Amino acid sequence: MTLTLYGAARSRASMVRWYLEEKAIPYAFVQLDLKSGEHRHEPFTTINPFGKVPALVDDALASPDGGPLKLFESGAILFHLAEHYGEEFDPQEPGGAEAAAARRSLTVQWLLFANASLGPAMFQLEAQPDEFARQLATVDGLLAAGPHLLAGVWGDPGWGAADCVLQSYLAYIPLFCPQVDLSPYPAVQAAIEATRNRPTYQKAMGVA
Ligand SMILES: N[C@@H](CCC(=O)N[C@@H](CS)C(=O)NCC(=O)O)C(=O)O
Numbered sequence: 001m002t003l004t005l006y007g008a009a010r011s012r013a014s015m016v017r018w019y020l021e022e023k024a025i026p027y028a029f030v031q032l033d034l035k036s037g038e039h040r041h042e043p044f045t046t047i048n049p050f051g052k053v054p055a056l057v058d059d060a061l062a063s064p065d066g067g068p069l070k071l072f073e074s075g076a077i078l079f080h081l082a083e084h085y086g087e088e089f090d091p092q093e094p095g096g097a098e099a100a101a102a103r104r105s106l107t108v109q110w111l112l113f114a115n116a117s118l119g120p121a122m123f124q125l126e127a128q129p130d131e132f133a134r135q136l137a138t139v140d141g142l143l144a145a146g147p148h149l150l151a152g153v154w155g156d157p158g159w160g161a162a163d164c165v166l167q168s169y170l171a172y173i174p175l176f177c178p179q180v181d182l183s184p185y186p187a188v189q190a191a192i193e194a195t196r197n198r199p200t201y202q203k204a205m206g207v208a
Pocket of ligand 1: 010011012034039072075115
């Protein structure tokens with residue numbers, strides 16, 4: 001089995017890479033040069049026709065064209081990894097199949113929230129500052145309850161794709177929106193600091 005992740009510096013590929021590193025899942029990494037535009041041409045566009053990173057090739061599964069499975073969209077890639085390699089939805093764990101099904105659905109919820117709500121609110125901060133502040137306040141309250149989003153009735157499954165995507169977007173705030181005052185959100189601040197201190201995150205970001 002070979003997983004090949006295609007990414008670039010300062011891109012969302014870092015969140016996928018962080019997941020792979022944190023879960024010690026073996027993978028090959030192909031760094032594309034966005035400045036030269038190699039992501040907009042073949043061969044990369046045979047993997048992601050939209051010419052964006054991250055993209056993943058998983059040769060353990062087949063795609064409809066008969067070749068190895070090719071995936072784009074960071075959320076879809078994280079979900080695929082959580083499902084097939086991260087052992088996040090194991091029916092043998094406490095809670096059995098019911099807990100595994102609940103965790104799977106909640107993981108999809110957080111992946112979509114981060115990519116479809118939090119990310120857009122962050123990147124359109126000037127247009128809707130109140131929306132971003134509201135989301136951060138809610139996230140802060142949830143994080144204050146504990147570091148793992150899916151901890152609860154079935155016990156604590158530990159760090160997973162839901163945490164990875166949320167913490168990755170939060171850690172982008174000081175990089176992409178340094179003007180945001182995080183002092184009203186102490187749990188968000190603590191999560192960002194904890195994320196930045198992880199050696200696996202530093203490796204994924206290319207700073208270690
Ligand atoms: N929604 C996509 C966004 C992908 C995306 O916009 N990737 C950026 C890097 S973070 C990219 O490839 N930019 C290069 C370009 O648009 O030319 C995802 O989450 O994977």
